[in-house]
Amino acid sequence: MTALSPVHTELLIREEGASWEPLPAWVRFFIDFGFAWPVDGIRRLAFVSTPCDSAGAALIALGALLKRLTIAEANDLKSHFDRLNGLVPSGDTHVRLRSRPKSRYAVSGRNEGGHLRFCEQKEDGETRVLLEANAHEWYLVGEPPIELRGGEALPHGDFYRILIGVTRSIHERNLKTTDSSVVLAGRVRGKAATEAIVAAVQLKHADREVSLKELLAVHGWQPNTVSRIRYFNPRQLTGSPFDRGGQQPSLIIADGLPVYDRVRRDKFCHAASVITVTSRCGDPKDLEDAGDAIAGLAQWFETDPTIPNIGLPVPPPGIVAGVLRARG
Amino acid sequence: MSVPASSVFAFTESLTECEVVRHEFRSGPFSALRRSIRFFVRCCQDDESFSSTARSLHLSLVNWLSCPVNFSEFDATALQRVGTPEEVLRRWGDGAVEALDTAHRALTELRERENPVRSAVVAALAEHAACSKSVRIYCHPKCRDHFVALPGWVGGSHGFIHNWRGYRDVVPFDALIYVGPLRARGIVSLPPAVLNAPRQRTVLQFVWAGLDDDRDFGRDPVMGWLGNLGAMVNVADTGASASFTPNVWVRTCRQSADDDSWPEVDEDDLQVLQPHPSTVGMRRALLIRLSRGCAALYAPRTCVIVARRDESRVLCLAVAAEEIGPGDWLVRPRVEDVDFGGVTLRDGRYATAWKTRLEEAWRFRRSDIEHGLKERDVALEHLGDRVQWWCRQATTVIHAPQQREHFRVLIEVLGIEEDRNHYPRPPGVAWWRLAWREIAHSRGEAIQAGLQGHGIINDQIVAILNGPHSDLLSRLSHDEDCEIDLPPDSGLSGFLQCWPVEDSDENYHVPESLLGAIIPLQDAFEWRV
Numbered sequence: 083m084t085a086l087s088p089v090h091t092e093l094l095i096r097e098e099g100a101s102w103e104p105l106p107a108w109v110r111f112f113i114d115f116g117f118a119w120p121v122d123g124i125r126r127l128a129f130v131s132t133p134c135d136s137a138g139a140a141l142i143a144l145g146a147l148l149k150r151l152t153i154a155e156a157n158d159l160k161s162h163f164d165r166l167n168g169l170v171p172s173g174d175t176h177v178r179l180r181s182r183p184k185s186r187y188a189v190s191g192r193n194e195g196g197h198l199r200f201c202e203q204k205e206d207g208e209t210r211v212l213l214e215a216n217a218h219e220w221y222l223v224g225e226p227p228i229e230l231r232g233g234e235a236l237p238h239g240d241f242y243r244i245l246i247g248v249t250r251s252i253h254e255r256n257l258k259t260t261d262s263s264v265v266l267a268g269r270v271r272g273k274a275a276t277e278a279i280v281a282a283v284q285l286k287h288a289d290r291e292v293s294l295k296e297l298l299a300v301h302g303w304q305p306n307t308v309s310r311i312r313y314f315n316p317r318q319l320t321g322s323p324f325d326r327g328g329q330q331p332s333l334i335i336a337d338g339l340p341v342y343d344r345v346r347r348d349k350f351c352h353a354a355s356v357i358t359v360t361s362r363c364g365d366p367k368d369l370e371d372a373g374d375a376i377a378g379l380a381q382w383f384e385t386d387p388t389i390p391n392i393g394l395p396v397p398p399p400g401i402v403a404g405v406l407r408a409r410g
Numbered sequence: 411m412s413v414p415a416s417s418v419f420a421f422t423e424s425l426t427e428c429e430v431v432r433h434e435f436r437s438g439p440f441s442a443l444r445r446s447i448r449f450f451v452r453c454c455q456d457d458e459s460f461s462s463t464a465r466s467l468h469l470s471l472v473n474w475l476s477c478p479v480n481f482s483e484f485d486a487t488a489l490q491r492v493g494t495p496e497e498v499l500r501r502w503g504d505g506a507v508e509a510l511d512t513a514h515r516a517l518t519e520l521r522e523r524e525n526p527v528r529s530a531v532v533a534a535l536a537e538h539a540a541c542s543k544s545v546r547i548y549c550h551p552k553c554r555d556h557f558v559a560l561p562g563w564v565g566g567s568h569g570f571i572h573n574w575r576g577y578r579d580v581v582p583f584d585a586l587i588y589v590g591p592l593r594a595r596g597i598v599s600l601p602p603a604v605l606n607a608p609r610q611r612t613v614l615q616f617v618w619a620g621l622d623d624d625r626d627f628g629r630d631p632v633m634g635w636l637g638n639l640g641a642m643v644n645v646a647d648t649g650a651s652a653s654f655t656p657n658v659w660v661r662t663c664r665q666s667a668d669d670d671s672w673p674e675v676d677e678d679d680l681q682v683l684q685p686h687p688s689t690v691g692m693r694r695a696l697l698i699r700l701s702r703g704c705a706a707l708y709a710p711r712t713c714v715i716v717a718r719r720d721e722s723r724v725l726c727l728a729v730a731a732e733e734i735g736p737g738d739w740l741v742r743p744r745v746e747d748v749d750f751g752g753v754t755l756r757d758g759r760y761a762t763a764w765k766t767r768l769e770e771a772w773r774f775r776r777s778d779i780e781h782g783l784k785e786r787d788v789a790l791e792h793l794g795d796r797v798q799w800w801c802r803q804a805t806t807v808i809h810a811p812q813q814r815e816h817f818r819v820l821i822e823v824l825g826i827e828e829d830r831n832h833y834p835r836p837p838g839v840a841w842w843r844l845a846w847r848e849i850a851h852s853r854g855e856a857i858q859a860g861l862q863g864h865g866i867i868n869d870q871i872v873a874i875l876n877g878p879h880s881d882l883l884s885r886l887s888h889d890e891d892c893e894i895d896l897p898p899d900s901g902l903s904g905f906l907q908c909w910p911v912e913d914s915d916e917n918y919h920v921p922e923s924l925l926g927a928i929i930p931l932q933d934a935f936e937w938r939v
Contacts (some may be wrong), residue, residue: 097414108419131633133422134606135578136415340634351868362607362630363578366594367916369602373631385641394643400607403643404636 091245097137098282108400112138112359113245114395115403116145119333119357120388121153125408127383128357129376133400139337139359140280140294143266144245146333147298147310149309150261151242152250157259161329165216167198176203176223179210180231186223218259225326226301226309228253230258236299236307238292241285260308262328265354266298267314267336268347276337277303301326314351316344323348330354339364339372384409413581420467421582421609429612429660430592430605435526436619436667439519440474441676446513447471448679450492451672453502463491465936470553470681475618476590476598476749477553478528478560481520489513526666527589532560534587534614535568543584546571546610548600551913552935553589573915574601577609585612591680593621597938598680605659606630613659619667628659664828680824692919696731697934698740700909701891704738707920707927708738715741715868717875717883724883726875728868738911739886742928743871745896745904758852761808761843763833767824769801781825807851817849818842867902874900886910 088112094102095109116131119142132138150156169175169189176186177200187200190209199210200220212220218229235257236242241254268276280303283294301309301324313325314334323344331354336342342358345351362369383406415525436678447467454464466488473479489510492498497644498506529767537828538545547557548571559562571577571586575602592605592615604613605628615623642660647799695707702793708714717724717739725743772794780793802809811817811922821842826833835841875883882894891909909928 100414102417103416105421106416107423108415129636131630132415133411133603134415134418136419138415149840166516280769310656360632361578362633363574363601364604365916366574366601366603370631373635376632377635389641389643397643398419398423399425400419402630404631404633404641406636 084227092287093241094286096284096286102286108132108138108401109134109141109386111395111398111401112141113145113148114356116142116147116335117149117246118395119146119149119355119391120392121149121332124355125353126355126386126405127379127407128355128403128405130357130359131402132359132361134358134363135361137279137283137294139335139357139382140266140276140283140298142353142357142359143264143311143335144294144297146264146335148242148246150263150310152246153256154253154344156253156263157261158228158328159218159259161262162260163212163214165327165329166212166217166222169198177220178223178227180219180221180227180229187220199256211240222327226260226305226307228260228308230308234258234307236310238297239254240290241287241292241297244287256310258308260328261310262326263332264310265312265314265324265331265333265334265351267341269337270316270340270344272317273302273313273315275349279337314341314345314348316341322350324350333357335359339368343372343375379406382409383407413579415561415871417581418609421536425608425611426634426662427611427659430615431528431612432623432661432663433527434617434619434663434665436665436676437523437526439516439523440618441620442512443516443520444471444475444618444676446516447489448677448682449506449509450489450513453506454492457501460492461495463488468493468872469936472597475621475679476550478531478554478589478616479507479525479556480528480559481525483582484517484520486517489517514846526668527618528560530588531557531587532562534585534616535560536647538564538585539564543903544684545585545587546580546583548577548586548604550574550598550935550938551915552932572700572913574603575600575914576890577603577622580609582609584610585614586610587614587616589616591615591617591621591629593680594624594627596680602628602630604628617731618676619665620678621680648729664717665775674772693922693925695914695918695920695925696916697732697935697938698734698911699913699931700911700928701742701889702729703931704891705929705931706742706909707918707924707929707934709925712926713868715871716911717741717886723880724886726883727874728872732914734911734914736911737888740909740911741875742907742909743867743902743904744907745867745902749847757841758808758848760841760848761810761918762822764826764845765801767826768820769799772797772801772825779823786819786823788819808849810889812848814846817846821845870900870902871896871906874902882906 095105096102112130118124119128130138130142144224156376166177169177171189171191172409176188185207186203187207187210188203190199190286192198193211199209200212201207201209221227235254239252239257242257246252266276269279277295280295281293281296284291285297286292294304299308299310300313302313306384309326312328312331315323315325330350334345334351334354334356336345336358337354339358339360342356342360345356360369360372386405388407389405394403396403447470451464451467454460454467470485472489474484492506492510494506495510498510529725535545546569549557551572554570557568558652569580569583571580586604586609588600590600592604592613593599604610633642693709695709698706698708700706710730710732712731713728714731714734715726715728716734717726719725719737724739726729779797783793796811800809800811811820821827827841833841835844877896879900882897885892885894886908888910891907894906894908896904896906907928915938917939918934919939924937
């Protein structure tokens with residue numbers, strides 16, 4: 083489980099107002115950190131401290147996304163059927179069919195065989211039955227399709243392949259399917275602030291340019307395709323803070339200590355590992371408060387002895403990282 | 411505006427050597443003056459009628475210790491407020507007279523001397539200017555004028571940083587100049603990021619003797635704890651440390667002292683004296699620095715109206731006070747009362763019962779009430795006035811003690827809790843809880859009505875200024891405040907005060923009465939903690 087290839091000479095990066103440059107060490111670190119994060123079922127907390135504000139959290143999320151692209155069946159297909167099959171007839175929940183994206187269907191009970199029925203919402207609308215075999219054809223209104231049709235796929239596979247390098251390969255089906263395992267918890271200032279940060283970071287390969295925002299495949303930012311990263315909005319105080327439904331996340335990347343606190347208190351996130359990126363140039367009082375709160379973690383978390391062996395990248399100058407794992 | 415991360419990381423990577431040079435100064439007459447001022451601050455703090463004098467003296471001392479003041483222009487106004495020698499003798503005794511005499515002699519001597527801190531700062535600025543090195547000065551806003559008044563000051567060549575936000579947004583530079591000890595908290599402080607996330611290669615510190623640095627200044631409170639647990643991911647063995655812990659910095663200390671026979675007693679004035687012994691009754695506040703030497707103080711998360719330039723036009727927004735920044739205009743509505751059909755109450759069932767009991771008890775058994783409260787550690791100032799207030803009929807709220815515990819004790823002292831015959835309640839339920847629920851409910855409604863009314867006016871003003879009357883914002887100037895009359899067809903009657911915002915600062919504790927008011931900036935500074 084090694085980090086990405088350290089050589090990305092084909093890729094250039096720039097922040098808003100800056101010039102194009104080869105990927106600097108700090109960018110490679112964040113992407114590598116997300117890529118190397120262990121997928122072993124152990125709950126961990128990591129804190130990554132930087133000397134300035136940056137798109138570090140989003141870059142770690144990108145690394146985690148890249149990792150999931152290389153894992154077979156790293157998608158929501160299996161859980162999607164269970165989720166749809168658990169729907170009950172109500173006026174609020176509607177689904178669409180991939181082949182008929184303009185039609186809306188409502189849950190209308192079950193047939194004699196116990197299979198869920200979807201009824202098209204128009205006069206003389208058709209009725210269809212949900213089966214495990216056709217679950218990937220259906221998706222909830224307001225959410226991305228679970229799988230793209232035909233030759234469609236996420237548009238920036240070439241960038242993903244360059245970043246991953248030659249040591250691993252992408253499972254092509256993952257570029258066509260939605261995944262809910264990785265969550266980016268955005269800034270407390272709101273989704274717009276997070277969106278601005280990620281949009282300001284751009285990568286370039288040959289003549290093609292793409293923003294970090296586009297690479298992250300968050301549903302709200304790329305609504306017409308599958309989504310590989312869920313977005314957690316810490317300002318959403320009522321209803322779900324997630325931008326879409328899905329299984330419980332396995333990894334959450336929190337952009338800032340206040341967001342970590344919000345994630346920690348969300349019951350849906352209690353089993354997930356959390357990587358928090360924080361700047362040392364923040365409000366000193368907030369940092370002190372966070373330090374006190376983190377000190378209290380000792381009763382539930384301990385030093386992780388496996389850390390030196392799992393291949394997390396060495397932080398470059400200015401970046402400090404610490405990892406704990408859940409006791410027991 | 412944020413600094414690109416690339417430039418900060420590139421700078422950090424280039425740092426192979428970081429230095430803190432502490433220039434420490436000792437002056438006999440200045441030490442004597444400090445000692446005398448400390449004495450009078452303590453005296454005045456113990457006397458409520460001199461509390462403002464205590465604050466003024468303390469602030470003067472802080473000013474002298476944290477700014478490159480010109481000794482010849484020492485402002486002794488605060489010292490004069492303690493009184494004449496005769497008044498001082500009568501009030502505080504012989505020791506105070508001696509301290510006053512010492513202070514005046516020290517002032518006289520100092521006014522004939524150069525401030526060594528000032529001279530050293532001038533020399534440092536000149537040295538860096540000669541090498542074309544970039545310098546930033548970290549100081550409280552009120553110290554700016556002292557730096558600008560330095561001989562050889564070249565406007566525009568040096569920048570000021572006043573708080574952690576300013577440090578966060580500064581591009582990397584060569585040297586940071588700071589007058590005072592390296593501390594993370596207190597009235598003279600700077601953010602630990604100066605050492606653990608530096609934007610400069612050198613810190614030039616100019617400090618008076620007795621003011622030690624915090625031993626752990628620069629410690630990262632988040633990662634420091636993880637480091638103690640041994641939870642850190644391996645650090646690369648490079649010339650520059652990844653962590654920039656305080657011990658990475660090369661520290662140099664250069665001491666100098668004048669030659670004199672004055673007694674030297676250098677205590678840490680910033681530690682031993684507190685401007686406000688207690689912040690009880692104060693509210694945490696944010697200071698918004700405005701034009702013309704004025705300031706506004708707001709509680710955190712207060713919703714205010716600002717006008718803000720967005721490319722080619724000016725927009726009006728309702729934002730939290732923390733989001734106001736330089737370049738904005740603070741818009742303060744001065745509208746005539748709007749009747750929202752506000753909440754008014756009558757005393758509830760429980761309130762009528764305990765108020766009647768309280769009124770009667772206060773009239774005939776006052777000493778029992780006072781004794782009972784004191785015995786239960788409820789020490790309220792001006793109890794008589796408070797009781798009269800609580801006995802009043804409800805208006806928008808049911809008047810009662812602010813704290814739930816005080817109310818519980820009051821009910822207990824009045825004997826209501828034991829008297830089940832006259833004060834029935836459901837089994838298993840304390841009577842005071844039922845009465846308190848009634849009070850809390852009344853307060854919630856009143857607060858909500860106030861908030862809603864304020865919010866409605868704000869929304870309306872934002873809509874007016876962004877809509878049909880957006881031309882009004884063209885009158886805004888960055889140099890001066892102005893008043894804009896609300897148009898007759900706006901539905902509101904009154905005007906808007908618009909103030910250019912220069913900066914903002916935190917760490918203020920102020921009386922409730924100052925929140926939202928426009929006051930002189932110098933007056934606002936005394937509430938900084």
